[in-house]
Amino acid sequence: MTPFLSMGESSEDAKAPSRRTNSRLRRRPFPGTGFASPLAELPNEPLPSEATIQERRPRPDAPIMLLPVGQVDLSTMELVRRPLEEVYQRRTEIGASLPVPKYAHNPTRDQYHSSAILKRVETTWVADWDAAVGITEADLFVPEVPFIFGEADRSTRSALISLRRLRPEAGPRETRRDILNRRFLSEIIHQIGLIRGLAHCPNNRCVMFLASAVNEIDKRGSSLCANCRKRLQAMT
Numbered sequence: 382m383t384p385f386l387s388m389g390e391s392s393e394d395a396k397a398p399s400r401r402t403n404s405r406l407r408r409r410p411f412p413g414t415g416f417a418s419p420l421a422e423l424p425n426e427p428l429p430s431e432a433t434i435q436e437r438r439p440r441p442d443a444p445i446m447l448l449p450v451g452q453v454d455l456s457t458m459e460l461v462r463r464p465l466e467e468v469y470q471r472r473t474e475i476g477a478s479l480p481v482p483k484y485a486h487n488p489t490r491d492q493y494h495s496s497a498i499l500k501r502v503e504t505t506w507v508a509d510w511d512a513a514v515g516i517t518e519a520d521l522f523v524p525e526v527p528f529i530f531g532e533a534d535r536s537t538r539s540a541l542i543s544l545r546r547l548r549p550e551a552g553p554r555e556t557r558r559d560i561l562n563r564r565f566l567s568e569i570i571h572q573i574g575l576i577r578g579l580a581h582c583p584n585n586r587c588v589m590f591l592a593s594a595v596n597e598i599d600k601r602g603s604s605l606c607a608n609c610r611k612r613l614q615a616m617t
Contacts, residue, residue: 392536438486439538441553443511443530445473445573450517451481457544458516461566464603467575470617471511481504481519495521495532503539512576514569515541530592533575540572547595556613559565567603574609578616580611 445465447458455475462473485497501516519531521543530547533540547564549557570588575581582589585597587606592598605613 384467385560397406400417413543415577416561428517437504439508442472443509444472445469446474446476446504446510446513448476448502448513449478450515451478451519452515453518453544455469455476457562457565460562464566465569465573468575468603468605469511476513480513485519487522490503490522491520492522492528493519493543495516495523495529495543499534499539499541500533502541503534503537506539508578510538512573513542514572516569517541520545530598531572533572535578538576540569540576542568547598549595560599564598565605567598567601570603570605574605574613577613578617579609579612583608584608 431558458475458528485493502513506513531542549560567588574589579589581591584606587609588601588603589609590601
């Protein structure tokens with residue numbers, strides 16, 4: 382299952398997801414990191430097969446787990462819980478904090494390989510959860526892409542979101558906080574939508590639109606368009 386990325390990406394990269402998918406399925410060392418191999422800190426089991434996906438069907442009362450990865454302001458996470466619950470009709474919980482894997486850091490770029498951290502989040506998933514969503518302040522990237530806002534893997538019901546690029550740099554403190562909260566809500570609804578089986582939407586006013594810049598996140602907002610809402614209802 383191909384992981385989904387929310388990013389600042391080139392059109393060439395957007396057309397070539399298979400290279401990222403094959404790299405993850407074969408569990409090669411993460412390119413662009415400062416370590417030869419992260420496998421010593423990862424579980425030995427392979428990624429779930431297509432048949433295994435059927436086993437990851439959570440109970441109707443299973444919560445969406447929000448997991449801080451590194452130092453994250455918990456109040457920011459708290460503010461998105463209620464609107465997130467309203468969209469997906471699932472309760473949310475904030476889980477225990479996870480460390481940022483050292484092997485994920487690229488010293489040249491001073492960024493963190495998204496797939497390496499997502500792998501750590503995936504290992505926390507248990508059958509009692511609807512989804513595991515890691516939240517981090519780390520600046521995320523994948524090879525050949527300057528940065529990404531987040532990444533989701535439907536097969537493991539896991540996602541990762543970075544707050545770094547969502548945070549505005551100018552303006553009054555309260556205004557900056559409000560903007561961050563709106564962008565974070567938009568991105569987390571987007572990533573969980575991908576986990577649920579929604580596709581990227583061509584409507585730039587729909588939360589499922591693939592944004593490559595924060596102004597596109599601001600424009601799309603946090604609401605599903607009529608078509609995506611119908612698809613989500615049909616899945617539940």
